[in-house]
Amino acid sequence: MKNTFIILFLLGLSVLNAQDFKPYQFYSKQGKKIKTEKLIKELADYDVVFFGENHNSSINHWLQLKITQALYEKKNTQIILGAEMFERDNQAPLNQYLEGKIDEKTLKDSARLWNNYATDYQPLVDFAKDKKLKFIATNVPRKYASKTAKEGLESLNQLNEKEKSYMAELPIKVTLETPGYQEMKAMMGDHAEGTKVMNFIAAQAIKDATMAESILKNFEAGKTFIHYNGNFHSKAFGGIYWYIRQKNPHLKMAVISVFESDDPELKIPEKDDVPTDFNLVIPADMTKTY
Numbered sequence: 496m497k498n499t500f501i502i503l504f505l506l507g508l509s510v511l512n513a514q515d516f517k518p519y520q521f522y523s524k525q526g527k528k529i530k531t532e533k534l535i536k537e538l539a540d541y542d543v544v545f546f547g548e549n550h551n552s553s554i555n556h557w558l559q560l561k562i563t564q565a566l567y568e569k570k571n572t573q574i575i576l577g578a579e580m581f582e583r584d585n586q587a588p589l590n591q592y593l594e595g596k597i598d599e600k601t602l603k604d605s606a607r608l609w610n611n612y613a614t615d616y617q618p619l620v621d622f623a624k625d626k627k628l629k630f631i632a633t634n635v636p637r638k639y640a641s642k643t644a645k646e647g648l649e650s651l652n653q654l655n656e657k658e659k660s661y662m663a664e665l666p667i668k669v670t671l672e673t674p675g676y677q678e679m680k681a682m683m684g685d686h687a688e689g690t691k692v693m694n695f696i697a698a699q700a701i702k703d704a705t706m707a708e709s710i711l712k713n714f715e716a717g718k719t720f721i722h723y724n725g726n727f728h729s730k731a732f733g734g735i736y737w738y739i740r741q742k743n744p745h746l747k748m749a750v751i752s753v754f755e756s757d758d759p760e761l762k763i764p765e766k767d768d769v770p771t772d773f774n775l776v777i778p779a780d781m782t783k784t785y
Contacts, residue, residue, distance in 0.1 A: 520761040547726035551783040556615040579724040581632030583661040633709035644698035663704035674733025707738035755779040
């Protein structure tokens with residue numbers, strides 16, 4: 496009878512362990528697990544933090560909010576927020592909302608907000624509003640990136656000065672040496688016409704360069720600028736990170752990259768293993784917001 500009880504007890508433990516689901520795991524650049532408390536402490540020492548995301552990942556967005564709130568406390572309020580999801584020409588209505596001069600509906604009517612704004616980005620904007628923090632619209636207006644993809648980077652020279660103020664100073668350097676851009680070229684395939692491929696890459700570059708310039712223009716010494724962007728814009732220290740390095744190699748910057756994994760232990764998938772300063776692994780079947 497005693498042995499039967501022990502067996503049943505051990506079986507019960509095994510079931511509990513099997514149901515110990517992990518929602519996320521952070522790793523250091525060296526591949527060691529890192530607790531969020533240590534992550535926050537280390538991030539507070541950086542000038543700029545890029546928080547990569549999968550745009551439709553619920554846990555990704557929740558962690559952005561929680562880590563931002565924790566950094567606000569750790570840095571004694573000395574943080575600035577910025578995001579790919581807001582374009583430069585929408586800074587005025589965003590500022591008006593942050594200052595309480597317009598309401599939520601007016602912001603939605605006057606700014607080009609993403610479809611998942613209410614679930615994924617409004618919590619961050621409202622946090623900035625509540626704490627009276629700057630929230631910078633860093634990205635180039637989409638129509639100029641689309642123009643670049645269709646007509647090439649040179650077509651932007653035709654724009655007037657006001658339009659050019661919404662993008663990085665021209666000309667910008669576009670090179671396949673930028674991490675990630677070679678990958679984009681490969682995605683286009685061997686049969687894609689050369690000019691079209693480079694136009695497509697240039698459209699990515701005008702986004703990255705504009706976000707980099709926006710961060711540099713709004714960075715303040717002693718504060719940590721937290722930037723939320725799609726993972727591709729900073730993965731492998733490319734994209735925005737690379738463009739900032741060309742202008743200011745002395746800034747201390749950290750990249751949080753995100754990976755999805757089917758592994759219950761949430762190890763970084765080997766095929767995607769290009770670790771940055773910090774690496775977030777989330778379940779591949781995590782709830783999506785769209």
